[in-house]
Amino acid sequence: MERLQSSVVRTPPNSTVVQRRSKSYRQSYRSCLGAPSRLGLTPGLTARRLNSSRRALKSHVITEKVNPEHLALLVKTEWRLSYVTPLHQFRHTQLKRYSRQLSAFIAAEKQQGVAMEVEGSQSGFRVSFSVVQGLAATDDDAETVLIQIYSTPVFARQDEPQKSVWSGWLTCINGNPEYLQSLPKGFTCLPLFGGSGAEVLTSLVKSWFQRTFDCCFGPLEINHTSLQWLAALWTNCHTESNLQHLKMIWTLPVVPPLQVTYTVNPQDAWELWMSVRKDRLERTEEEAEAGSIDIEEVVRFVQGLKSHFYRHFRLDLSAGNLNQVSTTLGSAKSSGKIKISNSRYMITTLTLLTECALLKMPI
């Protein structure tokens, strides 16, 4: 740990890795990834990208490990994503206290006049923090935390079920172990945040977290590479769960903007994907690699789809932006919204998103 820290300090001045002098001398995530290049001349630059290869989607049957109520909530809701910097002094054992504190905070903000367009302006809010056990993939991952806000109407009957007006979660799935281990004591890393419900409540929850744990939230867009990964990873699962379609939405920058929705039959998409994989497997001839997918295969797959399109319409989709990818397994939008409709592939999708969040985090 000592050795690594001192070498970070010695990085050349023209490096793009910026060291922030906060009370936590956290090692930069990017310098972690660039371990081999630290001794070389271009530190940090090679590290700034997603893993170029990842293990193929294995459907994890998590229904046995995870509370089904929690799962039902996580699946079939569209979440707006943000990245979160590591939380200082966050304890999974203090969740009841946090629930009370957040409730009080929301009530205080409401008194101060923050407009809350939630049904029943007379109602109060009850917050519940809980741990979603069973999602964490490795020992380094912190357990996922689920937050739910219920509205408590003033004249509620005893047996009336409380209505959930907002939910959110913080998670870390298969986070980079070097980075997680390099965090100083007292920091918990839950870099991926998803929220669903009134925007006002989302910003209140975020500001409470920022105050209490000295962290920072920021919007997480899903960039075009990650969307392509999701398209390929989901297509890869077609034999296990019927995709019904692979739908991609592009926007072309013309006046007025043109939206192209390209929906591919799942069997044909799968065959195209397999043909791309077969080529690569034939070339590398390594059995160990069979389980993992390379970025090149993903790119070739999407390129194949684009060239089929070009052959008919003479329009190059690369001129536009890929905005959305959806299948029955889930849908992802470039604005940072994700919906995972099938719990079997939750782990792999969240792994990809955790990686995006860790990369997007400012140092």
Next chain:
Amino acid sequence: MDDSARRLLQRIMRRIPAQMLKPTLDKWGRLTAAQRQSMDFTESKWALTEKLLAICEENEMTVKHITELEMIHVIENPDHCMWYALQLMDPEEDVHSVELTQFKEQFKSHLRELIRHVSIKIKKHTDEAVWIRIAWGDSFSRPNHLKPTYVVHHLQTPYVFVTSLTSKLKPLLSQALVLSTRYQAIKDASLSGRKLTAIRDLLMRQYQQVFPTKYPSPLAENDQNASNILINKEQAELAASRHQKACEAFGDGMLPQLQSAVYKLETKFRDHTNKTMTEREEAFRCVVKFASTNLLESLRHCASSGIASTPGTSLLSSIPLKGRNYFVITDNSPGPSSQTRQPSN
């Protein structure tokens, strides 16, 4: 005034935007001067509806009168429903002698023969279009005025535009149209959209078209912001030629506001970098939908900005060329096949 008339009137009042109320009611002409004066158009729509209901009760109006009002509104604002284009085929010899009164009589009598309870209202609009409003009933029930079908036919052209029509009623309407217009068949023109004016202009080519010429076009005089003189000089000729080709493919000036086009592709995958897929026998099935607030304008811009290459040969130019926005493309046909689809309601 019975219940159905009342409900119909309430429905119509909800649909007419506030600023259009007075002109529409004036055009309807069924209110006396005193009644018109008593309507205060600054009140809320709800209050006005109540007032109008009272006036209609006073005048003892029936459903027939109320449907007149609806028709006036729809003719003025046809862009609120989905319109589907149909084309009449195989004209008989005397097709050109069909004129308005003959068409009206024939259509009404044929349709009444086919279905007992039906309410038909025909009106000729100023621009040579004949508007027909049909409320369908069946052997047991009276016509349902809440779900009417509107039909627009331009006499002397083979084109007909219809709004919501169930698959059960379509053959009846088709039969009545074919018999009264002296054609032998009718088919789906694979063109649909919300703006009636747009699909009409597209189908009947009533917009500015540019024909291919061999000579440099006057379009090169279009104003261009001279940001960098050298770059502009180099690019000017290329840009002008792209613009010319774009206009040839899609038209010049104001284009009909089509909102979407759907292509169902069932062609084989051919890519020289991917042998496995190219050798595959089955078609690669996919559906591509293009959507925009003004689709033809977007496509023209794609062509003139270079995002689309060779616009004249691509499938996209078939939209204005053939006046369609639904295509099924298979390997056997070099262009769009003649397969049709049923308009859904």
